[in-house]
Amino acid sequence: MMKSLPLVFFGLFATLALSWAGLLWQGQKQLGGLQPMSEYYAIDPISNKSRLEKPQKDEDRFPQEPVGLAQQGKAQYINLGCVSCHTQQVRRQGFGADFERGWGDRQSVPRDYIHQKRVLLGSSRTGPDLANVGQRRESPDWFHQHLYNPQSVSPGSTMPPYAFLYEKREIGQNGGNLAKALELPAEFAPEEGHEIVPTLKAEALVAYLRSLKLDYNLPEMRLPDESQE
């Protein structure tokens, strides 16, 4: 028994092939063809077939393609390893406390991720979940302050400062752009006559973070009624 090489290798192959086929191939079959969809599609939960209830317009189809600057920001998110402390998945209501923490008004579903060239679900919540952070935080200023030095808006946070994404420059030089400069509490502000300005990397990263929103309905997952107009 198991003395011959072909037999051993058949066993080694078959055991892994089973889980490969059962999870990845089956997963690809079930999820690989998902398309953006309007909420007016009704999906029959048993047959899994969809039926159009209203004519579908392009602007009703979700999720929508991300825009350029946010995509550049995602590259920053990836190369800085933000995923090591932040998830991007809202768990269903009643499983954990994601809803109660205000991390989302609805659960994330596979269709939410179909446009993502790199899916960053994450496995650690050293920091809060970010799947819906763009809806939680309105102002770009908050993101910049938080990235420049988390202590300035979240005292006691263990998130590292990303000051290297910002430039300190003398006010007035290079046609100093005051509108872009960060408003910081006195103890975090640079010395007199200087200002902190986001680099393009920081602007892109903030654009990406602000684009993370679960504010649309899908046929299989709707926002709770009170948040709809």
Added chain:
Amino acid sequence: MNTPSTTKPPAAAQLSEIDKAMKWPALLFLLSAVVWLLTGTVFALLTAVKSTNPGFLAGCEWLTYGRVQAAYFNCLIYGWGGNASFGVGLWILARLCRKPMPMPGMLLVGGVFWNAAVKIGVAGIIIGDMTSVEWLEMPTYASSLLAFASILLAIWGTLAFRYRQPGPVFVSQLYILGALFWFPWIYVTAQIFLFVDPARGVVQSLTNLWYAHNLLGLWLIPTGLSAAYYLIPKILGRPIHSYYFATLGFWSLALFTGWGGMRHIVGGPAPAWMATVGIVASMAMVLPIVILAVNHHLTIIGRFEKVAASPALRFVVFGTVSFTLAGLIGCVMSLRSVGEVSQFTLMGVGHVHHWIYAFFSMIMFGAIYFMMPRLLNRSWPSGKLIQGHFWCSAIGITVMLVALYAGGWIQGLQMTAIDADGSLVNEDFLQIVRNTLPWLHARTASLLILAIGQLAFTANILWMIFHAVLSWKESLSSAKSSLLPETAAS
């Protein structure tokens, strides 16, 4: 399958022939492994200090938390884990094939490529080319080299097995062949599905979970088990408890492991059946875990004086006990009600260290203590340093596991606790973060203890090599002086 006790063990002379053929590849892998272990510990300490003091070296983009954390895991898994697993695994495979193996050059090439790949990969992570896919953070320009090296080594292992001395197949050989064959498969699959032709949406995440789970379960764990199955009977001089169970344990582990990773997506954006499959498979792992526990522990039981006498065996036994514990904890953590709390907390990183350090690394340390004297034909220069290494490792990893399991569980409870009217018990997220700090400080301390042990280990190895080089030089000069009169005469 024949039991090994019915066949004659290979003569010592033959074994030393086999060891001779494997000497340079084994040394290359083992010494590289130690260098990576130390490099990994430097990154681990940086990660640990940064997790409690976010301002530490924060001005340097290359050493930002996300990058050093990824660099740490890649050093630990591919640098230390990969080299140790090839060094120990291929050496055991060659010994069990009972024949001096040809083509050690192929192993040297594989080893050089593997190490070059990890170096380029870790450098790529630091300079900002990382992928942010867990345990696959190396940029593709490094991963293609890594895949090539692993395929080369797998081919060598297959050929070695094909042309072995006829006779019984040992369960250690099955585990090594499995590890050699499965790694390139999961690695290449993951590279294709994630980077070459990225799959749509969360199929990527499923691939990542399948890969990461199998990286531990079908690569590092089989190598560790193979070494345990080889060393325990070898050092004790008695066969393992049940050979029939050993085979059953191997094939059930091979069958169930592949499905277990999906338990991590419980509550997440994937069809519910996937998490269920992962939980069922994780529970089914009880079978191979119990079989392995019975085989390892019952072979040892009643022979503790031998465990105390053999430094190698002491590490291996610590590793096998950790196997049983980590396995059972994994079963419990897979349950939905437990996963709801433990998911996304420090418990995850704790469990990974339970496997990689308390199980895999401890067995690899034991195997290296057994191998090096046979490769260099000399004994370890210092028993004290071995003792120091053992106790630092045992205490360090225990402190780390307690800190991460306990701290993670408390963190999870505080994050998920809801009172009777549906509002949060611990409203302030930052307070939960602050509450993890004492546990994270304990982790930093545990890493320092582990580092002291690793330094003792390294010092012993360097001392041994220094002696080996000295005596090699002596034999060279004495050979020269004995040759001189002859040359003068001719």
